[in-house]
Amino acid sequence: MQTTTSPKPFWNPWLAGVALGITLLATFILTGHGLGATGFTTRLSAWLGLQVAPEAIQANPYLGAMARPDILDGWITWQVLGVFAGALLGAFMAGRLRVQFDGAQRVGTGKRVATALIGGLLAGFGARVAAGCTSGLGLSGAATLSIAAFVFLGAFFVTGLIVSRWVKGV
Amino acid sequence: MFPMTETVWSALLVGVAFGYILENAGFGSPCKLTGQFTLRDWSVLKVMFTAIVVAAAGLQGLAALGVLDIDAVFVPTSLMVASAVGGVLVGAGFAIGGYCPGTSVVGVASGRLDALVFFVGLIVGTFAFAGLYGPTIEALMAMGEVESADTLHDAWGISPWWIIVAMGAALVGVYYLGRWFEARHGGPISADEAVCGQPSCTPTQATDTPPGARSAHG
Numbered sequence: 374m375q376t377t378t379s380p381k382p383f384w385n386p387w388l389a390g391v392a393l394g395i396t397l398l399a400t401f402i403l404t405g406h407g408l409g410a411t412g413f414t415t416r417l418s419a420w421l422g423l424q425v426a427p428e429a430i431q432a433n434p435y436l437g438a439m440a441r442p443d444i445l446d447g448w449i450t451w452q453v454l455g456v457f458a459g460a461l462l463g464a465f466m467a468g469r470l471r472v473q474f475d476g477a478q479r480v481g482t483g484k485r486v487a488t489a490l491i492g493g494l495l496a497g498f499g500a501r502v503a504a505g506c507t508s509g510l511g512l513s514g515a516a517t518l519s520i521a522a523f524v525f526l527g528a529f530f531v532t533g534l535i536v537s538r539w540v541k542g543v
Numbered sequence: 544m545f546p547m548t549e550t551v552w553s554a555l556l557v558g559v560a561f562g563y564i565l566e567n568a569g570f571g572s573p574c575k576l577t578g579q580f581t582l583r584d585w586s587v588l589k590v591m592f593t594a595i596v597v598a599a600a601g602l603q604g605l606a607a608l609g610v611l612d613i614d615a616v617f618v619p620t621s622l623m624v625a626s627a628v629g630g631v632l633v634g635a636g637f638a639i640g641g642y643c644p645g646t647s648v649v650g651v652a653s654g655r656l657d658a659l660v661f662f663v664g665l666i667v668g669t670f671a672f673a674g675l676y677g678p679t680i681e682a683l684m685a686m687g688e689v690e691s692a693d694t695l696h697d698a699w700g701i702s703p704w705w706i707i708v709a710m711g712a713a714l715v716g717v718y719y720l721g722r723w724f725e726a727r728h729g730g731p732i733s734a735d736e737a738v739c740g741q742p743s744c745t746p747t748q749a750t751d752t753p754p755g756a757r758s759a760h761g
Contacts, residue, residue, distance in 0.1 A: 383569035391594075393594035404553055405617060435676040450554075475573055492664060496643060498672045501673075514618070520689055524623055532638070533637055543577055
């Protein structure tokens with residue numbers, strides 16, 4: 374899958390923003406809610422748990438309510454599958470599809486595994502605390518002018534600015 | 544009258560568009576994404592903020608035309624403590640791991656195995672939360688709720704358009720601030736740099752390259 378030609382440039386960010394805004398608006402019109410991501414990872418976690426330890430998951434006060442026998446039974450599952458397909462299409466068409474361990478050359482493979490795993494863990498935990506992530510709460514919530522969304526985004530950006538001074542993750 | 548109800552087809556349609564746009568904006572690259580926090584690349588703020596203004600104006604406009612029932616649109620509950628703590632954790636995770644949950648899916652789709660590790664981390668984090676979940680966490684998350692309203696315009700008792708106009712004005716600020724910082728720190732990260740790897744993601748010191756010249760060959 375190594376690309377031989379030079380990758381095409383990224384879109385102008387302002388035009389990408391308008392396109393994303395129209396997509397988000399369409400999502401509200403078609404469903405009554407916005408775009409998301411961690412709704413899926415939560416369902417996936419509950420589903421994976423059901424395969425391994427069904428009693429423990431059903432007894433869990435948080436995941437028990439979300440545990441469904443069929444992972445495909447849920448709007449957000451199909452939306453995230455769509456995100457994967459759309460991103461794959463975009464990367465392929467622009468010659469930007471390249472199998473790599475991004476950041477390993479800069480910070481070392483061992484450290485990159487650790488930063489990716491710890492970063493994912495913090496984000497996964499945080500998204501459950503806030504009941505949403507950058508997409509579901511930050512982006513979609515802010516479009517409805519939600520107070521929670523602006524509080525989330527403010528905390529998100531300030532923390533990111535500070536932490537990136539301390540840790541070189543990628 | 545809109546909104547309609549969820550279908551598999553609408554999920555796939557908007558999902559594909561979402562993923563296609565994020566990838567084309569460069570948001571599969573952890574280097575480009577964290578460039579927002581090192582102030583080298585302002586794409587995250589530009590794309591997100593523009594999308595928020597467009598979608599917010601669209602929602603209020605369609606509501607004013609009577610096409611959309613705005614009361615049927617989901618608005619998150621204004622839980623200040625849960626939102627702030629969650630924002631801190633997701634922001635830290637983004638700075639350390641290089642992705643947020645949605646962009647990690649885009650990273651995996653563009654061939655990045657580190658994004659897959661981040662995605663596994665998301666699952667581990669969800670299990671950690673579920674394991675700790677109980678009356679204590681529940682009580683903490685319920686703290687600081689704005690009882691009177693869930694939206695800024697309802698809380699302040701003003702027209703939503705004032706907030707949309709203010710965000711539009713802030714976008715102009717993002718344009719000028721972004722241009723200044725990107726010129727100082729070695730410009731937005733190009734597709735070549737993002738895909739083929741480069742010695743450093745962190746800002747380079749001010750070069751003699753004039754603003755805009757980098758993106759010309761990007």
